[in-house]
Amino acid sequence: MEPITAFYSHLSIPKKVVITTHQKPDGDAMGSSLGLYHFLIQLGHSVTVVAPTNWADFLKWMPGCDKVVDFEAKREQANKILNEAELLFCLDFNIMHRTKHMENVLLGLNCVKVLIDHHQQPQESAFTYGVSNTSKSSTCEMVFDLIINSGYADKINNDVASCLYVGVMTDTGSFRFPAASANVHRMIAFLKEKGINHTAIHENIYDSFLENRLRFIGFALLNRMEVFYEYNTAIMAITKNDLFRFRIKTGDTEGLVNYLLTIEGIRFGAIVIDRDEERKWSFRSKGAFDVNTFARLHFDGGGHFNAAGGSSKDPLEVTVRNFKNILKEYETQLQ
Ligand code: 5GP
Numbered sequence: 212m213e214p215i216t217a218f219y220s221h222l223s224i225p226k227k228v229v230i231t232t233h234q235k236p237d238g239d240a241m242g243s244s245l246g247l248y249h250f251l252i253q254l255g256h257s258v259t260v261v262a263p264t265n266w267a268d269f270l271k272w273m274p275g276c277d278k279v280v281d282f283e284a285k286r287e288q289a290n291k292i293l294n295e296a297e298l299l300f301c302l303d304f305n306i307m308h309r310t311k312h313m314e315n316v317l318l319g320l321n322c323v324k325v326l327i328d329h330h331q332q333p334q335e336s337a338f339t340y341g342v343s344n345t346s347k348s349s350t351c352e353m354v355f356d357l358i359i360n361s362g363y364a365d366k367i368n369n370d371v372a373s374c375l376y377v378g379v380m381t382d383t384g385s386f387r388f389p390a391a392s393a394n395v396h397r398m399i400a401f402l403k404e405k406g407i408n409h410t411a412i413h414e415n416i417y418d419s420f421l422e423n424r425l426r427f428i429g430f431a432l433l434n435r436m437e438v439f440y441e442y443n444t445a446i447m448a449i450t451k452n453d454l455f456r457f458r459i460k461t462g463d464t465e466g467l468v469n470y471l472l473t474i475e476g477i478r479f480g481a482i483v484i485d486r487d488e489e490r491k492w493s494f495r496s497k498g499a500f501d502v503n504t505f506a507r508l509h510f511d512g513g514g515h516f517n518a519a520g521g522s523s524k525d526p527l528e529v530t531v532r533n534f535k536n537i538l539k540e541y542e543t544q545l546q
């Protein structure tokens with residue numbers, strides 16, 4: 212993988228471009244993809260965002276979201292667009308299997324592939340150019356850096372700015388995590404001057420759920436949470452029936468894991484959801500406990516130091532039992 216700076220000169224040559232991101236795209240995945248989209252179309256590129264799966268309803272207000280092609284829902288159309296691509300941007304993931312059923316299609320493409328991402332341990336051999344920086348708050352911050360450093364600051368209009376704001380806001384927990392650096396705040400000041408309405412964006416993302424999601428959270432906190440004070444850990448296991456009973460949709464469970472860390476003294480929070488194809492784990496920590504390594508070692512996953520995910524093919528009760536056994540090995544680290 213060559214450094215992204217070596218790619219800057221390609222930006223001015225119009226190409227057929229596909230932007231893609233990880234499955235079940237979150238605020239940073241969708242924000243960075245659409246922010247880059249609104250930038251590249253101004254340079255004359257023909258651009259399509261292809262997402263591996265569907266995404267949460269609270270992202271659907273974003274400018275350009277209605278044009279995003281869902282690979283799972285529109286496979287034929289998506290495959291045609293991917294096969295015609297001259298340039299592929301991979302945003303907010305760094306290992307091809309995070310694109311689920313798109314993995315083999317992406318690996319098979321011969322076009323130039325550009326990585327922009329902030330997760331640990333990138334699969335460098337899969338990309339032509341790229342930037343991988345784990346100190347960055349979000350992929351949106353990195354797309355902002357790309358636009359500024361390649362000399363196109365004047366192309367940051369309200370659409371670009373609004374999309375990029377989403378990912379920085381969501382990935383920093385509304386600017387509270389350590390990665391919300393002085394540079395991030397300078398970037399936000401720049402976006403504000405481009406006219407973004409940050410209050411409206413915050414409301415669109417965090418105040419647009421249905422009643423059933425709030426009732427589900429109440430139910431889950433009361434009935435599905437276990438706290439292990441001896442390990443400073445709290446976990447939550449959500450069954451298929453819970454998802455069905457509360458009509459839970461993509462995005463409704465996002466952020467649930469963070470409640471666990473609001474208990475005083477709890478340093479490690481884990482939630483597992485019984486999805487159709489796998490048991491999907493989310494891990495969060497505070498301070499020196501490395502959930503990226505934990506997820507990689509035990510749950511075929513990865514992510515960041517304090518926020519990671521993984522999965523298991525075991526039934527729910529089995530994967531929860533395994534987790535509790537593994538936890539014993541970490542007793543001293545979690546003190
Ligand atoms: P979340 O718990 O919000 O799904 O994910 C937390 C972080 O870990 C995100 O940055 C996400 O991209 C990453 N992540 C989630 N699941 C996986 C996984 O299965 N593998 C890897 N490598 N990263 C993951």
Ligand code: MN
Nearest residue numbers: 239303349350
């Ligand atoms: Mn991200």
